[in-house]
Amino acid sequence: MPTTLITGASTGIGAVYARRFAARGHNLVLVARSAEKLGDLGAELRAAHDISVEIIAADLTDPAQLATVEARLRSGDAIDVLVNNAGAALLGPFAGADPARMAQLLSLNVTAPTLLASAAVGGMVKRGSGAIINIGSVVSFMPAVFPGIYAATKAYLLTFSQGLAAELGPKGVYVQAVLPAATRTDIWTKAGADLAKIPNLMEVDDLVDAALIGFDRRETVTIPPLGDAGLWDAFETARAILPSGLGGAPAERYRRSA
Template sequence: MSTTLITGASGGIGAVYARRFAARGHDLVLVARNTDKLEALAAELRAAHAVSVEVITADLAEPADLALVEHRLRLGAPVDTLVNNAGAALVGPFQGSAPDRMDHLLRLNVAAPTRLASAALEGMVARGHGAIVNIGSVVSLMPASFPGIYAATKAYILTFSQGLAAEAGPKGVYVQAVLPAATRTEIWAKAGVDLAQIPNVMEAGDLVDAALVGFDRREAVTIPPLADIGLWEAFEGARATLPSGLGGAPAERYRLPASA
């Protein structure tokens, strides 16, 4: 039986992932800050699906708590799928953002998923199989539309996932980046955003179900609200061809005229 570890599992997207993987017969390790919500969800899933559910209370922005989950991934019973879902938003321009809030966002949105993927990968490669799902955001593709560093943290998740897929895919480890648009979760209220002011909000259940279709298809990048896949293929195609024109000398357009 497979085991899936899900961060940010006490509500929203993480809780839906927990329900969906439990319905598929996966044992679970649920990680979040709210013990009561985790225990209630664990009891629900044990009763509904007869799966084993382990609960770890942890704030992944705190080094000691992050180390606890890393230890579970490295030295505990094998985890076959890691869902890096925990994250936060920080709304507002870069100028004037409190440094401690930006530091917290970087620790939660960038450092934590990186270190957990590192902790999970070694065992997956040794076993010859595994999956890492990293929850990013479509704002990684449109940073000018979302001021501040939130979009940058999600751009890191996309690039990190693509690089990790290139490295780990040949070793049997599937890596998926999921890029949601606005989704109905508590992240917005915590960031001080009125979700009623955002158009076309997707329900968390619809988001996860679409992401799991991409997961089953072994997509490298899944963008649930994107209707025309040709747009992404064109974007990726342009990105893939760009390095072929990069060399060791400055391009001609950057060479100064002899008279300059």
């Protein structure tokens, strides 16, 4: 039986991923801050699917607790799928933002998934199989609409995932970036947003089910609400072509002042 480790597993997207992978027959390692919520979810899934569920209560912004999860990825029973789902939002402009809150957001949205992926890939490459799912956001493409560093952290996850996919795909490790639009989770209320004022919210179950279809198709990037896949293909084609013509000399338009 494969084993999946999911961060931010106690509620929302992480909990639905746990239920879906349990239904697929995966043993689980569930990570979140609330041991009580994880315990309740673990008991539910053990009873429903006759799987093993390991609980790790950890705050991934705490280096010592993050190291505990890293150690689990490197040792013990092999982890076949890592779902980097834990994350937070920080609303408001960059100017005047609290440095301590920004540092905490960077720890959770950037440092934690990077180090957890690093801990997981050694065993996956050695076995020639495995998968990493990184939960990003469509705000990666909307920095002007979402000022501050939240969009930047999600842009990092997208680029990080694409780089990993290029490096690890030939070694048998599949990497998927999932980019939700606004989804009905408590990330927004924790950040101080009013869900009633956010249009076109996607339900969590719908999001995860769509993301898993992308997972089964082995998509590198899955954008569940995107109806026209050609738009993403065109974007990726332009992104890939752009650097090909860049040489070692300034472009003609930069050879003279305005």
